Amino acid sequence: MANLVNTVIALRVKNHPGVMSHITGLFARRNFNLEGILCGPTGDGSESRMFLLVNNDERLDQIVQQVSKLYDIIEIKVEEDYDRTLFLKIEDILSGVKQC
Amino acid sequence: MKHTGAEILVRLLERQGVDVIAGVPGGSNLPIYHALNKSSIRHVLTRHEQGAGFIAQGIARSTGKVGVCFASSGPGATNLVTAIADAKLDSVPIIAVTGQVAFPMIGTDAFQEVDTYGMTIPITKHNFLVRSAKELLTVVPESFRVALSGRPGPVVIDVPKNVQNESIEFDDWPEPGKADPVESIPVSDADAAKIAGMIRDAKRPVIYAGGGIIHSGASEKLRELAEKNGIPLTWTLMGAGIYPADDPKNLGMLGMHGSRATNIAMREADLLLALGVRFDDRATGDVKRFCENAKIVHVDIDRSEIGKNRKADFFVHADAGVLLDKLVPLVGKNDRAEWLARIGEIRREHPVRLPRNPDSRNPLELIRLIAEIAPEDAIITTDVGQHQMWAAQAYPVKGPRMFLTSGGLGTMGFGFPAAIGAAIANPGKRVICLSGDGSIQMNIQEMATLADLGLDVTVIVMNNEHLGLVRQQQELFYNGTYIASKFVTNPDFAAIARGYHLRGVDLRAEKDPVAALRRSILEAGPWIVDAPIHSAENVFPMVPPGASNEQMIGG
Numbered sequence: 001m002a003n004l005v006n007t008v009i010a011l012r013v014k015n016h017p018g019v020m021s022h023i024t025g026l027f028a029r030r031n032f033n034l035e036g037i038l039c040g041p042t043g044d045g046s047e048s049r050m051f052l053l054v055n056n057d058e059r060l061d062q063i064v065q066q067v068s069k070l071y072d073i074i075e076i077k078v079e080e081d082y083d084r085t086l087f088l089k090i091e092d093i094l095s096g097v098k099q100c
Numbered sequence: 101m102k103h104t105g106a107e108i109l110v111r112l113l114e115r116q117g118v119d120v121i122a123g124v125p126g127g128s129n130l131p132i133y134h135a136l137n138k139s140s141i142r143h144v145l146t147r148h149e150q151g152a153g154f155i156a157q158g159i160a161r162s163t164g165k166v167g168v169c170f171a172s173s174g175p176g177a178t179n180l181v182t183a184i185a186d187a188k189l190d191s192v193p194i195i196a197v198t199g200q201v202a203f204p205m206i207g208t209d210a211f212q213e214v215d216t217y218g219m220t221i222p223i224t225k226h227n228f229l230v231r232s233a234k235e236l237l238t239v240v241p242e243s244f245r246v247a248l249s250g251r252p253g254p255v256v257i258d259v260p261k262n263v264q265n266e267s268i269e270f271d272d273w274p275e276p277g278k279a280d281p282v283e284s285i286p287v288s289d290a291d292a293a294k295i296a297g298m299i300r301d302a303k304r305p306v307i308y309a310g311g312g313i314i315h316s317g318a319s320e321k322l323r324e325l326a327e328k329n330g331i332p333l334t335w336t337l338m339g340a341g342i343y344p345a346d347d348p349k350n351l352g353m354l355g356m357h358g359s360r361a362t363n364i365a366m367r368e369a370d371l372l373l374a375l376g377v378r379f380d381d382r383a384t385g386d387v388k389r390f391c392e393n394a395k396i397v398h399v400d401i402d403r404s405e406i407g408k409n410r411k412a413d414f415f416v417h418a419d420a421g422v423l424l425d426k427l428v429p430l431v432g433k434n435d436r437a438e439w440l441a442r443i444g445e446i447r448r449e450h451p452v453r454l455p456r457n458p459d460s461r462n463p464l465e466l467i468r469l470i471a472e473i474a475p476e477d478a479i480i481t482t483d484v485g486q487h488q489m490w491a492a493q494a495y496p497v498k499g500p501r502m503f504l505t506s507g508g509l510g511t512m513g514f515g516f517p518a519a520i521g522a523a524i525a526n527p528g529k530r531v532i533c534l535s536g537d538g539s540i541q542m543n544i545q546e547m548a549t550l551a552d553l554g555l556d557v558t559v560i561v562m563n564n565e566h567l568g569l570v571r572q573q574q575e576l577f578y579n580g581t582y583i584a585s586k587f588v589t590n591p592d593f594a595a596i597a598r599g600y601h602l603r604g605v606d607l608r609a610e611k612d613p614v615a616a617l618r619r620s621i622l623e624a625g626p627w628i629v630d631a632p633i634h635s636a637e638n639v640f641p642m643v644p645p646g647a648s649n650e651q652m653i654g655g
Contacts (some may be wrong), residue, residue: 018217018229025221058554065404071246 006035007056008082009067012075015041015048019072023050026070032063036087047074054088056080101271101429106264107234108130109197110139116276118168119526121144126172129199131264133170144524144553147545149176151346151517153183154543156194161504164315165193166247167521170201172214177219177258180509182511185223187254189508190338191206191311193247194254196220202262203231216258225253227622233266241277251402252315281497282316282419285401287426291416295373295397296422296430298414302371302395304439305331308354309420310383311338311507312376313398314500318421319343320374324428325655330436331373332443334362336383337374337492340503345496349440355383356643357489360450363641363649365443369394376400376420379409380508385649393487399423453640453655460613463487463562463633467494468572469614470532470560473621479504479522483515483539486568489639491534499543513542518560523555530556532621537563537590546599558620558627561593571636576653597628606630 014017020039027034036053054063060078068076092098103111109132113121122144125133136143146152156167171180177198187194217229226246228239230486236259243255297303313322319342326333326349332344334351338577343350351362363385366372374395385388387410398405398412399420406415416423423629459465467490474480480495481504482488488505497503504522506514519533540561550557571585597604603620607630608618620627640655 018221020225022221023219029222060406062408065406065408069402069404 001034005056006053007060008079008086009052009054009064010077011051011052011067011073012049013048014072016072017095019048022072023052023067023071026066027063030063030066032059036090038086038090051082051086067091102267104131104135104264105230105236105259105266105268106135106231108236108268109240109264110135110141110194110260111273113141113168113234115398116166116244118166120132120144120159121168121170122152122171122521123170123385124149124152124168124176126176126199126649128173128201128261128577129170129176129197129259129264131261132197132199132259132283142483144549146549148543149179150183150513151282151520151543152188153180153194153196153547154514154517155521155524155549156196157183157187157192157514158481158504158518158523159525160192160194161350161518162188162501162522163525164317164501165525167192167194169194171196172212173201173216174214174462176212177216181219181223182509183300184254184256186506186509186511186514188223188225188381190363190506191252191315192254193252195243195247195257197259198258199264200229202245202486203260204262206260214508216256217315220256223254223423224256227256229258229260230260230263233263234270236263237270237274239276244277245279248277250280250285251312257593271491275568282401285422287416287418287423289426292423292430294414295416295427296547298371298395298397299329299331299373299431304369304442306351306366306369306376307333307372307373307374307375307395308366308383308390309329309333309375310336310377312420313339313342313595316376316401316419316421317500318376318424321421321424321428325424325431328428329431329434330440332365334358334366334438335597336377336380337505337507340505341497341500348444351443355385355494355649356645357493357639358649359452359493359639360652360655361443362639363652364450365446365644366391367650368395368442368446369516372396374398374412374422376651378402378405381409383557384410385643385647385651389648395525415639447584461632461634463490463637464494466562466631466633467534469493469617470534470621471495472530473618475622478502478532479526481515481519481522481531483533483535484510484512485536485539486564486572486637486639487534487536487539487562489492489569502639514539516540516543517546517549517559519559520550520553520555523557524553529556530621533557533559533563535559536568537561537587537593538567540593544596547597547602547628551601554625556624556626558629560617560631562633562634563590563593563630564637565590566635568635568637568640571635575638576642577644593630595627602626602628604630606627608632610639
């Protein structure tokens with residue numbers, strides 16, 4: 001299911017305790033909206049994958065450029081046609097339809 | 101070999117070529133200081149950590165090399181924060197090494213514990229919390245690489261005390277970290293040709309250049325471009341010194357306190373070559389109306405600056421020097437007689453107005469006099485406020501890295517310790533700190549550090565007994581209703597200097613103030629000069645905050 005309002009920034013990052021605050025801190029201080037986060041370690045745990053649900057608006061390029069500068073980012077991709085079911089379960093949990 | 105974390109840290113700093121570190125010791129960085137005993141590195145003990153941060157900046161800004169400072173945990177680290185944030189906004193490569201409570205104590209609200217890592221995320225290019233002595237072997241060289249590569253910036257290395265004390269066995273020292281080559285971001289022939297074509301087609305091009313030119317060491321190449329194609333040039337505060345002051349193509353600083361003629365000429369431009377700049381609001385005024393008749397070419401090494409504040413018609417993500425290397429040979433010779441004549445006409449229509457009170461207490465007169473006396477190779481630092489803007493308007497800066505000023509953060513208290521840093525890194529050169537009676541008191545304790553070192557630093561306190569720029573805005577925008585902008589009590593700065601065993605000069609008390617000023621600039625060693633100026637003088641012209649650059653008042 002494609003979604004035109006939102007889009008997903010898919011990241012591969014170095015996995016360490018500070019990486020999440022670097023990314024969420026950037027969104028907060030640059031006044032970017034962050035609608036959802038999916039995150040978890042991969043492989044041997046030295047890397048994490050992160051999916052950031054963001055508004056697909058004129059600020060997207062600036063968000064991507066700023067996130068790209070973060071030291072811990074290994075790879076960044078914008079997934080315009082992301083699979084919305086990725087975040088559906090979270091939405092259901094948040095709205096109380098489903099249990100965690 | 102076997103070494104402690106503290107020894108490894110100090111040895112790695114030596115291997116990076118660091119010869120001076122400014123800092124303050126405390127409970128959580130004592131092992132690092134102990135390791136300094138056996139080091140070739142000279143330590144400069146400041147009286148406040150912020151002073152150490154700005155000394156590191158003075159070293160970095162005047163040389164382009166990394167400046168290093170030390171602080172302990174808790175208040176030591178919080179005191180450094182302003183200097184680190186200042187380095188972030190002006191892209192200055194410094195490394196701050198902070199002590200931290202032992203790792204097992206983190207999160208317990210231990211004595212002098214503060215979350216230095218969390219606190220410095222938004223104000224650093226990157227930061228590290230070191231978890232083991234072994235990590236130092238990669239973190240230290242990486243910190244230098246990060247601080248120097250691309251757009252430079254500050255790095256914090258937070259080192260818990262147990263990591264400093266941890267002994268480890270290892271085989272080899274890592275290679276020192278160095279900047280990634282600027283050529284790693286290449287400029288295509290097609291991009292250079294495209295810009296050359298836009299220059300050829302333009303009738304009224306203007307170069308708008310900034311700190312990126314200084315970091316790139318590209319002043320000479322920039323001059324070649326401007327000379328060859330007859331392109332007038334304006335610079336941001338961070339670009340002071342990139343172009344000869346007396347060249348008629350030099351339009352001076354643009355923006356809030358730029359000259360009237362410059363801001364008007366910018367409106368008539370049909371092509372803006374923005375090189376190593378970030379379209380900062382103090383330079384552009386209302387950014388939507390900035391150079392609205394011009395096509396915009398933007399070149400910056402930080403890709404995120406392109407399109408951040410103003411959309412470019414064409415951009416190249418690259419080091420300005422790499423771009424200029426390719427561009428200059430493609431640009432034809434042109435004298436642009438018509439455009440330069442028009443600029444001459446604008447200048448005649450909008451001349452720089454003479455000061456309200458043209459005497460020795462006039463700030464512009466004073467700056468002119470200082471420039472006349474100062475040796476050719478003198479380095480100028482400024483604090484923040486009216487004196488800073490007067491200096492940017494009137495001081496004929498002789499070259500890049502010779503005018504050190506806090507641009508982005510606008511930190512009062514920057515100028516004096518930065519001058520000490522510049523003097524440490526540039527022996528044999530006179531460093532003149534132009535300050536104000538407000539600014540100097542924000543790091544006045546470093547007079548003790550200056551006395552320790554006996555450097556060739558002259559501080560000139562342009563004393564108007566006010567927070568002058570605040571007073572000015574209250575006069576202009578708050579109907580002359582003044583609050584909290586006049587100092588009820590000001591100290592006798594010359595007496596304070598003498599209290600710190602420095603030579604203090606009060607120009608009010610001198611029979612020949614000009615001779616006294618000359619002596620305190622030319623005679624070896626430190627001098628503190630209290631120079632009274634008229635308190636009602638304003639910095640003009642001025643673009644009111646939020647207005648467009650043509651809407652200047654005064655001057």
